Amino acid sequence: MTDYVDGYCERVAPGLWGEPLNSLSNLAFLVATVLVWRLAAGDRTGRLLAGLIGLVFVASTVFHLLATRWxxxxxxxxxxxxxxxxxxxxxxxxxxxxxxWVAAPAFLVLTAATALLGGGLYLSALIGLGVFTAVLAFRRDAYWTHFAVAGAIFALSLSLRTLDRDVCDYVPVGTHFLWHLLNGLVLYLVSRPIVLSGRR
Known part of the structure; x- marks a missing residue:
């Protein structure tokens, strides 16, 4: 589990600062954490989501600093x-x-299915955003636009994540840092409606 992981264009050797852009771009998750936390204003669900975004910030930052399998x-x-x-x-x-409670195992099954079909681990999240958008649009909930925009941004960020290793010869720093920047926005966009809906 301590094996060295070289999975991105920006990293060319072991070392704590081998991926400066990939590491610093995680600040987008920290910004999202603070914004959702402040928006929640004591709402437990909002604070939970903010805490989980903060966990993503910590875990992703540690990974891009240490570059180990664990x-x-x-x-x-x-x-x-x-x-x-x-x-x-x-x-x-x-x-x-x-x-x-059914939502969690259903999402796990969807994730496993898309991974087995070659869609990776994140295609299920994109499908989920599409479903959430459709549900809210059908209910004529004004927040459906948040999910539509979040889905479009996530589709772009997923494409940039996928392209990272393919553009190394042309863009030495790669495109993975854009995945972080865009996903910080995505997590804020999907958390905001939950907090504001709770206030309603």
């Missing part, structure tokens, strides 16, 4: 925990408190 697992794990909790929170808020 840190990579922690990074992916933090993202997965946010996604699972968010799925439950969304279903509880917009569909049914009784069936909210």
């Amino acid at each position: 840190a990579a697992v922690a990074d992916s794990g933090a993202i997965l925990v946010f996604a699972l909790v968010y799925a439950v929170v969304f279903v509880r808020e917009y569909w049914s408190r009784r069936w909210a």
Whole structure:
């Protein structure tokens, strides 16, 4: 688990500061954490989401600083925990408190299925955003636009993440840092409606 991981254009050798852009761009998650925390103003669900975004910030920063396999697992794990909790929170808020618990295992099954079909670990999140957008649009909830925009931004960020290793010869720093910057915005956009809906 302490094996060295060289998975991005920017990293060319071991070392704590081998990925400066990938490390610093994680500040986008910290900004999202602070914004959601302040917006929550004591709302427990909002504070929970803010805390989980903060966990993503810590885990991703540690991974891009240390570049070890255990840190990579922690990074992916933090993202997965946010996604699972968010799925439950969304279903509880917009569909049914009784069936909210089903959202987490359903998302795990979707993630496993997309991964086995070659779609990676994050395609399920993009599909989820599409479903959330459709649900809110059908309910004529004004916040459906937040999810539509978040889905479009996430599709772009996922494309940039995928392209990182393919553009190394042309863009030595790669494109992974843009994945962080855009996803900080995505996490804020999907958290905001939950907090504001709770106030309603």
